[in-house]
Amino acid sequence: MGSVLSRIRGSIAFSCYIVNTIFWVIPILLVSIIKLIPITPLRTVCSYLLDHCATAWISVNTVIERIFHPVEIIIEGDAQLSTKEWYMVIANHQSWVDIPVLQRVFNHKIPFLKFFLKQELIYVPVLGLAWWALDFPFMRRYSSAQLRKNPKLKGKDIEITRKACAKFKSKPVSIMNFVEGTRFRAEKHRKQNSEFKRLLKPKAGGMAFALSAMDGQIHKLVDVAIYYPGKTPSYWEYISGQVKQVRVDIKVSEIAPAMRGDYMNDREFKISFQNELNQIWKDKDLTLEKLAKQ
Numbered sequence: 091m092g093s094v095l096s097r098i099r100g101s102i103a104f105s106c107y108i109v110n111t112i113f114w115v116i117p118i119l120l121v122s123i124i125k126l127i128p129i130t131p132l133r134t135v136c137s138y139l140l141d142h143c144a145t146a147w148i149s150v151n152t153v154i155e156r157i158f159h160p161v162e163i164i165i166e167g168d169a170q171l172s173t174k175e176w177y178m179v180i181a182n183h184q185s186w187v188d189i190p191v192l193q194r195v196f197n198h199k200i201p202f203l204k205f206f207l208k209q210e211l212i213y214v215p216v217l218g219l220a221w222w223a224l225d226f227p228f229m230r231r232y233s234s235a236q237l238r239k240n241p242k243l244k245g246k247d248i249e250i251t252r253k254a255c256a257k258f259k260s261k262p263v264s265i266m267n268f269v270e271g272t273r274f275r276a277e278k279h280r281k282q283n284s285e286f287k288r289l290l291k292p293k294a295g296g297m298a299f300a301l302s303a304m305d306g307q308i309h310k311l312v313d314v315a316i317y318y319p320g321k322t323p324s325y326w327e328y329i330s331g332q333v334k335q336v337r338v339d340i341k342v343s344e345i346a347p348a349m350r351g352d353y354m355n356d357r358e359f360k361i362s363f364q365n366e367l368n369q370i371w372k373d374k375d376l377t378l379e380k381l382a383k384q
Contacts, residue, residue, distance in 0.1 A: 100330030103158040107151060107329070114147035115220045122223035134260055137225075141202045141261075144224055148197045151190065159331040163195060166381075167340035169312070171199045176262050176307050178345065179203065180297065181314035182289055182374060183268035186325045188316055191336055192266065200312070201262040206296060227254030227265075229296065251296070255303035265308065267297050269367065274322075288378040292371050294364045298353035301345065308345060315339040315374050317381035337381045 118140055125136035155161060177200055181192060189205070196203060202224075209228045212218040222228070229250060258265065270290040272278065284291050301308060317337040327333060348366045351359035 096330040096332060099158050100326055103154060103329040106154045106158070110147065110150045110154065111216060111220070114143055114150075115216055115223075118143050118147075118220055118223045137257075137261055140224055144202050145197060148193045148202075152194050152197065155190070155194070159329055159333070161328070161333050162335045163191065164335065164337045165195060165340060166338070167342075169340040169342045171196075171312075171342065173199070173201055174262055175200065175310055176258075176304070177201070177264040177310045177312050178297065178301060178308050179264050179266045179312040179314065180269050180370075181266070182274065182316055182378070183270050183272065184274045184316065184318065184322045185328075187318075187323050187328045187333065187336075188268075190328070191316060191338065192314065195314075195338055195340075196264065201264045203264045203266045204258070205266045206268075206300075225254070225257045227251065227300075229254075251299040252303040255300055258304065259307055264312070265300055265304075267300065269293055269297055271296075286371060286375045288382075289371055289375050292367050294360075294367050295353060297367070298349070298351075298360075298363050301349060302351070302353060306350065311343050311345050311349075313341040313343070313370060313374065315377040315381065317378055319382075337384065339377050339381060 121136050121139050121143070125133050125140070127133070179192075179196075179200075181188065192203060204224070204226050205221075206227050206229050207221060212222055212228050214221075227250075255265070269292040271293045272290070274288070274290055278290060282291050315338070317339075318333070319335055319337065323333045346366055348359075348362045351363070353360050353363060
């Protein structure tokens with residue numbers, strides 16, 4: 091009976107999320123079309139309207155969650171947050187559930203989260219258009235083999251990052267980056283021979299390029315550790331009421347001087363940046379261990 095009720099609950103919640111998404115995507119797309127008009131004040135107003143629509147979208151999602159699959163999110167840390175600040179947000183990545191958790195935790199507390207997304211995700215029905223309209227940065231990574239085959243591609247991903255981040259200079263923004271690059275899996279963890287117990291090795295490039303592209307405008311780092319008691323849930327387990335609690339630790343700090351520079355051409359800075367990020371990851375690993383013992 092419990093399994094049947096979970097399926098019913100999950101199906102209703104999923105239907106509500108779809109309806110809510112379609113409801114908000116329509117005005118988001120309409121405003122984004124107006125935003126194409128090359129008048130700077132108009133584009134600025136449209137950007138604020140788009141973020142207000144997106145914030146309302148997340149607020150209704152939170153209501154749906156509380157009705158159909160309430161989750162207790164225990165937040166630790168003494169973070170002082172503001173919707174008028176520019177932030178770089180980094181977090182460990184274990185499940186698609188990380189995204190609704192982060193959205194719920196930070197909604198109305200910091201500017202709307204802009205996620206770095208793989209280029210392929212722009213083709214996701216409905217959501218891909220919404221992400222495009224909301225100026226989510228779509229990234230295209232080139233492998234070493236591709237660069238060897240076509241050297242002209244070198245630096246293209248950096249240029250894409252710069253163009254994406256240029257849109258964020260006119261109003262406060264929160265740039266979200268899962269610096270592990272992919273979700274944590276035990277097999278991936280073994281293959282990496284990672285020094286971290288609960289994390290994959292962090293990839294510094296995307297974060298470094300984004301900070302550089304913003305020319306010092308981002309000066310706050312929000313470091314988030316997400317822990318799921320028991321096991322890492324799937325999205326279905328989340329919306330069907332099988333996730334009862336999530337623990338989140340938030341640390342806010344100034345962007346260290348060692349994290350500002352030319353990551354592509356300055357080898358000394360590149361090493362310094364990687365060391366700084368590795369230290370953050372070591373601290374996060376310890377934080378996750380602490381959360382697991384509570």
